[in-house]
Amino acid sequence: MKMIYKLGRLPIALTFPALAILLAVFGIPAVLLFLTSLNAPAFSLSNYEEFFSHLANVRVLLQTVQVSIVATVVCVIIGYPTAYLIAAASKRLRMALLVLVVIPYLTSFLVRTYAWIVILGDSGLINNLLLDLGVVSSPAPLIYNRLAVYIGMIHIMLPVMVLPLVSVMLGIDKSFMAAARSMGARPFVAFWRVFFPLSLPGVRSGSLLVFVLCLGFYITPAALGGLGDAMLSTFIAAQVENSLDLARIAASSFILLALAGIMLSIFGLDLSGTQGRAAGPAWKPSQNWWRSIASPMRHLNELAIGYRAKRWAATLYQVTGSSGSWRMVGTVFVVLVMFYLLFPSVVVIVMSFSAGPSLHFPPSALSLQWYHSFFGSPAWTGAAWTSIQIGVAVALLSTVVGTLAAYGLSRTFPRLRSFLTLAILTPITIPSIVVAIAAYLGLLKFGLIGTKTGIALTHSIGATAYVVVIVSATLANFDRQLELAAKSMRASPLQTFKRVTLPLVRPGIIGGALFAFLHSFDEVVKTSLVSGLSIRTLPLKMWENIRHEIDPTIAAIASMLVLLPVAWLIVLYITWWRSELRSKPFPS
Known part of the structure; x- marks a missing residue:
């Protein structure tokens, strides 16, 4: 409890978990990669x-x-x-x-x-x-x-x-x-x-x-x-x-x-x-x-x-x-x-129901054969299950550290907040292949190449950035007077966060978690490098099939992936709607 109280007095400390993962997986390896490009220690x-x-x-x-x-x-x-x-x-x-x-x-x-x-x-x-x-x-x-x-x-x-x-x-x-x-x-x-x-x-x-x-x-x-x-x-x-x-x-x-x-x-x-800065x-x-x-x-x-x-x-x-x-x-x-x-997405969905040996638009007859082909293939379902496992792990990790970072950044000095935010957002604002190579070098030092843990950590540095953006946007509209009122009633920082802050920013947290999952589930470039040819996620297997053969089964998989963001938006809307209902006062 004393530690939590101290963290409440020093909110910048809440960004340390996110920064630690970023430095270990990307930051320090990127510096080493740059030194390698200069032939260090000879430097040329x-x-x-x-x-x-x-x-x-x-x-x-x-x-x-x-x-x-x-x-x-x-x-x-x-x-x-x-x-x-x-x-x-x-x-x-x-x-x-x-x-x-x-x-x-x-x-x-x-x-x-x-x-x-x-x-x-x-x-x-x-x-x-x-x-x-x-x-x-x-x-x-x-x-x-x-x-x-x-x-x-x-x-x-x-x-x-x-x-x-x-x-x-x-x-x-x-x-x-x-x-x-x-x-x-x-x-x-x-x-x-x-x-x-x-x-x-x-x-x-x-x-x-x-x-x-x-x-x-x-x-x-x-x-x-x-x-x-x-x-x-x-x-x-x-x-x-x-x-x-x-x-x-x-x-x-x-x-x-x-x-x-x-x-x-x-x-x-x-x-x-622009939170905390003069409007301009x-x-x-x-x-x-x-x-x-x-x-x-x-x-x-x-x-x-x-x-x-x-x-x-x-x-x-x-x-x-x-x-x-x-x-x-x-x-x-x-x-x-x-x-x-x-x-294009509509075409893929319609063609996935084609009954012929190949894809046609519009289909001459309707069939679920390509969906049966997906669910009946251990290679496809195994890759999908691997992606789900990694995606859930990434969502949990990035949501926790990203929410803590966003909460800490919202209570930090503007200049320091701007610098740290840009640092956390670096993995999604620079070319993905550079992040992938740096992450490969970093995970190689830890012996995590070809492991689900290594892939999850690599995905997390980008997913955390999305969580920070989404939760920070939610906190920007948060009335801090509510926290002060709770503390004036002798609520501890932990109680204030659980009873006041968390319920009001829950839609942003859920949105960040879903976005983190989608980010992980869609990742190909970084996965192809750190998987070490031993782990196949669903996007990676799809990419390999697209490069070597156009398997009509991919159309069925693609149609299901098209519906994934629709489900994401529905969940987000329901969460926001329930939050609005809770925030409205009861009629007298």
């Missing part, structure tokens, strides 16, 4: 010089940057209007659209990549349709090229762009636009001069996050691209498989990490939240520019209240032919984006 740049001396290596590096830039730009072009239309929709419609965006975001990377193989393949949906219509006489080359890589990567990254944009747009004061319109600005001018500049922090954060994640793509380019579409992550993975030269592997890894680090240092992605714009270089706009707009808004009361009620929301046509265009655009995000 020979490994980096050798990398850049080969033209093929430089070509792969430039190709990685090019693909990441193109994918990011397309995500901005599609994601910005999508986010704008979602933010402008009614509350119920907005929630429905956000759910439709979140579902593919939570769906397995591997499943979404497999869906595009089924759609774009030589015997896939599009080629079968073109052949049936007589448009082509032989299958069109829609897969194993750069276009297929872009289609798959943009499909995976688009929700990552849309969600931050919607969050920023919903926080923009609509009175700014109203003030601009009341001063005679046309709708487009008001949008371009007021709304768009205020939404730039969302564009910056979303673009940076998409670009950094694209740098580390491995599964999608390897599955959908050709030999000339290799990314640097693919190049590093090939080095791991074909060579034991750790120094060269380390140099390649840190070149990839340097790309991500340069972008993060230049643009300063802030994932630590996310884009610090433009702080004075923000104030120069915000201050006049507030005064204009106050001066224009009387004028708007007479004029705007009649004209601002009046339905005209032009607004009706634009509304129709916006509706069609959102429908097409949602179709792009959801249709």
